[in-house]
Amino acid sequence: MSLKYAMLGFVDMQPMSGYDLKTLFNGSVSYFWAATHSQIYRTLNKMHEEGLVDVEVIIQEDLPNRKVYHITENGKVSLVKWVKSDVELSPIKNRILVQLSWADCLETDEIISLLDQYLIILKNRLTIYHHRMAHKEIFDQGRSEREIILWKGTLQNGILTYEAEARWAEELKAELEAYERKKLE
């Protein structure tokens, strides 16, 4: 459901093709919503059927045709309505929590190595996000000062989320190490 409106918001900013959306969802937006191109093309068709967007086919020489989508009046109304709609908490689905729940069959150092793997992934992700936050051009598309505050806020959410995860992993590692030391006494 959110994907449809994430896409509609971009089309509202500027008419664009499925390919453009795919590029956005692989890049700068991937920290708050991910989507494959299959999903994007199917969702665009559905949005067209629902009258949220119009299509303009642009014939290009030497390159494949582009189908450029434009938001309709209907689409604008529907977007504003959705943005105002109730906030929901998406369920946590975190694979490492399931792994840790049943990890008592592993050696403590194997468990710690799972946490280390997780920390590496988190730190890589954080580097990317910090980099993005520092590069102010990304926010140039913003249509108002307030919109830029909101966009920086969403990026900041990703940073704080992963920083919290990393602190948690370090804490749990420390606890497991303390447990091992205690056992050796």
Added chain:
Amino acid sequence: MSLKYAMLGFVDMQPMSGYDLKTLFNGSVSYFWAATHSQIYRTLNKMHEEGLVDVEVIIQEDLPNRKVYHITENGKVSLVKWVKSDVELSPIKNRILVQLSWADCLETDEIISLLDQYLIILKNRLTIYHHRMAHKEIFDQGRSEREIILWKGTLQNGILTYEAEARWAEELKAELEAYERKKLE
């Protein structure tokens, strides 16, 4: 994929029925993985086909029959292998981030009211988790001191995640309020 192993871990602790699993997934485990009973029954069938579990049908008078699932040797091996397998970062899919991205069409106080809604939901969730962490009976099922450390760790993850979200929402609220004050000058 994780659901299967989340369920298998419970069946490994103690043979149980689909209904028992459903109760767990609606209650104490919901902070790390959610599942409906439809999904649970179908996943149990698949696990049986794959030879991860055996079924024992218990005929009860006055109550519907129970199908109690037991882990097989095969299932145990498969569970350990999965627990050792690579850690992955699940993609963030957070509806409020999409809403905020396109919220420039709202009044600032409407945006703040979205954040307030979010804060209420987060605080309710945190109350439940803190409560659960304080009630030590929940951890009585743990098969070792280390397993209890791991279980508390997973619950702590939920607490830290939502605390970070709440701090983020407060911060963004403050920024929006500062923006409004600046505009009035």
Added chain:
DNA sequence: AGATGCATGTAAATCGTTACATGATTCA
């Protein structure tokens, strides 16, 4: 009488991923 709990499932729809498929251009 109606809600809740026990206990099972199926059906339909949506959401999401991976693989398959094409075809030209550009760069190394």
Added chain:
DNA sequence: TGAATCATGTAACGATTTACATGCATCT
């Protein structure tokens, strides 16, 4: 020559949600 970019899509599968469906017992 082979990989990458531009640009579109379909097919198959898997994951997840929601609604439909039954039926007895107990509690209010």
